[in-house]
Amino acid sequence: MADRNKTRSKIYERLNNPELRCKTGCGFYGNPAWRGYCSVCYREVYLKQQRARAASHSREDALAGGSQNLQTEVAHEEEEAGKLKFNKFEEKKKFQLESKKQSVKKLFKKSPGRSSLPDGIPAANFTLSPVEPQKSATSFREFLKTLKKPAAQDVNDKCKLFVQRILNNPSLKVEEQSEMAMSEHLQSHQLFQNQPQEVIDRTLDGVEKYIMTKLYRVVFCPASTDDEATDLANQKRMRSFNWITPQHLDAAINPDSDKVQQLIEDAQQDLVEINTKRAPQDKLACVVRCCKNIYKIIHLSTPAGGAVSADDFLPCLIYIVLKANPTMLHSNVQYISRFCNPNKLVMGEAGYYFTNLCCALSFIEKLDAQALSMSQEEFNRNMYGDESDGTRAKPNLKQNPLSHSNLEVLGTLRERQVKLKEDALVLQEQMTEFRNNIVKEVDAILAGVTSKGDKYLKSTLTTM
Amino acid sequence: MAARGTAQRPNGAVQGKICQFKLVLLGESAVGKSSLVLRFVKGQFHEYQESTIGAAFLTQTVCLDDTTVKFEIWDTAGQERYHSLAPMYYRGAQAAIVVYDITNQDTFGRAKTWVKELQRQASPNIVIALAGNKADLSSKRMVEYEDAQSYSEDNGLLFMETSAKTAMNVNDIFLAIAKKLPKSDNASAGPAVGRQPRGVDLRETNEPHQGGCCK
Numbered sequence: 001m002a003d004r005n006k007t008r009s010k011i012y013e014r015l016n017n018p019e020l021r022c023k024t025g026c027g028f029y030g031n032p033a034w035r036g037y038c039s040v041c042y043r044e045v046y047l048k049q050q051r052a053r054a055a056s057h058s059r060e061d062a063l064a065g066g067s068q069n070l071q072t073e074v075a076h077e078e079e080e081a082g083k084l085k086f087n088k089f090e091e092k093k094k095f096q097l098e099s100k101k102q103s104v105k106k107l108f109k110k111s112p113g114r115s116s117l118p119d120g121i122p123a124a125n126f127t128l129s130p131v132e133p134q135k136s137a138t139s140f141r142e143f144l145k146t147l148k149k150p151a152a153q154d155v156n157d158k159c160k161l162f163v164q165r166i167l168n169n170p171s172l173k174v175e176e177q178s179e180m181a182m183s184e185h186l187q188s189h190q191l192f193q194n195q196p197q198e199v200i201d202r203t204l205d206g207v208e209k210y211i212m213t214k215l216y217r218v219v220f221c222p223a224s225t226d227d228e229a230t231d232l233a234n235q236k237r238m239r240s241f242n243w244i245t246p247q248h249l250d251a252a253i254n255p256d257s258d259k260v261q262q263l264i265e266d267a268q269q270d271l272v273e274i275n276t277k278r279a280p281q282d283k284l285a286c287v288v289r290c291c292k293n294i295y296k297i298i299h300l301s302t303p304a305g306g307a308v309s310a311d312d313f314l315p316c317l318i319y320i321v322l323k324a325n326p327t328m329l330h331s332n333v334q335y336i337s338r339f340c341n342p343n344k345l346v347m348g349e350a351g352y353y354f355t356n357l358c359c360a361l362s363f364i365e366k367l368d369a370q371a372l373s374m375s376q377e378e379f380n381r382n383m384y385g386d387e388s389d390g391t392r393a394k395p396n397l398k399q400n401p402l403s404h405s406n407l408e409v410l411g412t413l414r415e416r417q418v419k420l421k422e423d424a425l426v427l428q429e430q431m432t433e434f435r436n437n438i439v440k441e442v443d444a445i446l447a448g449v450t451s452k453g454d455k456y457l458k459s460t461l462t463t464m
Numbered sequence: 465m466a467a468r469g470t471a472q473r474p475n476g477a478v479q480g481k482i483c484q485f486k487l488v489l490l491g492e493s494a495v496g497k498s499s500l501v502l503r504f505v506k507g508q509f510h511e512y513q514e515s516t517i518g519a520a521f522l523t524q525t526v527c528l529d530d531t532t533v534k535f536e537i538w539d540t541a542g543q544e545r546y547h548s549l550a551p552m553y554y555r556g557a558q559a560a561i562v563v564y565d566i567t568n569q570d571t572f573g574r575a576k577t578w579v580k581e582l583q584r585q586a587s588p589n590i591v592i593a594l595a596g597n598k599a600d601l602s603s604k605r606m607v608e609y610e611d612a613q614s615y616s617e618d619n620g621l622l623f624m625e626t627s628a629k630t631a632m633n634v635n636d637i638f639l640a641i642a643k644k645l646p647k648s649d650n651a652s653a654g655p656a657v658g659r660q661p662r663g664v665d666l667r668e669t670n671e672p673h674q675g676g677c678c679k
Binding site for chain 1: 502
């Protein structure tokens with residue numbers, strides 16, 4: 001009893017400790033998790049604090065989030081600019097450059113070539129090696145380097161700003177995004193008005209690559225479109241066309257030659273690779289590579305050789321697309337046509353091949369019996385007929401020796417499987433019989449030796 | 465649209481300007497579309513050089529007085545089954561050559577449908593030329609010169625009978641197209657000239673209000 005009283009008094013002591021009460025003195029107990037307040041008081045204090053914080057941050061928020069009405073806020077921002085820059089741009093170097101930028105920009109616009117720039121930027125940086133597919137990786141790296149130089153600061157800032165704007169407006173429709181991307185192209189043009197065309201092109205390429213790589217996650221196959229559904233539907237469709245041969249499409253492909261087979265695989269690989277690249281021009285480069293391989297395929301397949309015309313080229317491309325069945329082809333095509341430099345898509349070699357790819361895709365999407373110049377029944381048979389349905393499949397077999405032989409192989413395989421199963425059952429029976437026999441034998445032996453065994457057991461137990 | 469030439473200096477003279485044009489080739493398969501182009505671009509017929517495996521896309525430059533006209537020639541598949549894809553090719557083309565085979569009446573009929581389609585669907589100021597190819601096979605002629613000539617006059621087409629084999633009229637038809645194409649600034653100048661940026665104001669970029677570039 002005494003013990004219990006002691007502990008009780010201890011508890012009372014603790015409960016009466018004023019430090020446990022709410023800080024505001026409302027009489028209720030506080031809680032360290034609520035910073036010593038009781039729940040009611042803590043809520044009041046918390047709300048008050050939040051309001052105060054919101055008020056002090058509202059300006060900053062307006063700056064960060066108000067990208068839509070940028071121009072109206074420019075004046076207001078200029079007041080804050082110095083402070084903000086210091087907070088947000090951690091690189092001191094950049095901050096210092098801001099002041100120089102205006103003058104640099106002026107020079108930039110006036111000077112016909114960049115060699116005369118004051119910061120000693122070698123002109124070689126902008127007159128790089130010609131942009132060939134193989135060199136594009138290195139030249140892009142060079143471009144990024146150049147982007148860091150003071151003279152390119154303006155472009156650099158613009159790119160970053162643009163990327164930021166898109167990322168801050170996730171609700172924008174794809175069409176609007178592509179619209180913005182297009183205007184970005186044009187805007188860069190104006191800045192470089194006095195530069196030779198070649199330099200503009202190269203810079204544009206770099207800008208495009210930089211921006212699109214940054215934005216890829218957001219703008220590729222966006223949820224606001226039905227790209228993904230179309231992709232899946234297309235993929236399923238292409239899989240169901242696996243019976244189409246080059247002959248169906250008038251494609252001059254000689255599948256017997258090993259060299260041709262190798263090239264077909266290469267071309268398919270190129271198509272599949274489209275999905276692994278990020279920048280539109282890199283994706284285009286994959287398309288061009290694939291098409292060059294197709295030229296070689298046709299050239300090797302036609303006995304007379306000679307130059308390859310579109311009459312042969314397009315069917316072969318369609319066949320390769322069907323065979324490769326590249327993942328997300330529709331999304332990729334949409335992405336390129338939305339965000340690639342429009343000049344490249346309507347004109348130029350890459351534009352031609354891209355148009356061909358679009359044609360191939362659209363042909364496959366609409367592919368029907370008429371397009372393959374066969375009857376509807378025959379088409380349906382190929383599409384939906386399966387080997388178990390003998391009545392429908394038989395006429396088909398005559399035309400397709402490969403599937404015929406395949407069916408034969410399947411038939412023998414099935415027979416062998418049935419036999420294997422029977423044999424397995426027999427084996428199982430034998431095994432159970434064997435087991436039973438063994439059990440019987442062991443039992444018999446045990447019964448015969450019980451008396452001896454007992455004696456033995458007893459002797460061993462006593463010795464222990 | 466969107467043809468690209470050299471960037472023009474605002475104060476520079478217009479002399480020596482380059483105009484780039486997209487030209488599509490239409491016509492049934494085996495009328496000799498690609499032979500015609502190969503003859504024009506490489507000067508060859510039925511010859512093969514390693515560099516000319518692909519004849520589906522070729523470029524050739526023609527000089528006209530003080531301008532250089534660069535043709536970008538897009539071949540199309542002529543088979544009937546690919547007919548519906550043609551609009552994708554002639555989108556944005558400034559010129560088209562519709563080719564038929566003078567020894568085959570059907571190809572002339574197809575050529576007429578191509579012309580009709582181009583006039584209806586292609587860009588309104590497209591220059592269309594009709595080429596009756598295989599003129600060297602006049603003994604097997606099935607399409608009369610006068611028929612094609614009067615049809616072309618009625619429809620405002622350039623018309624020539626050509627032979628890729630003998631090179632007859634091949635360069636001439638391309639030259640005639642080059643002469644007929646508009647070479648004013650708005651058709652041929654680079655995109656840098658005469659276009660205003662839409663939506664993005666240059667001033668904005670002077671204030672890096674977004675910050676956060678180091679994220």
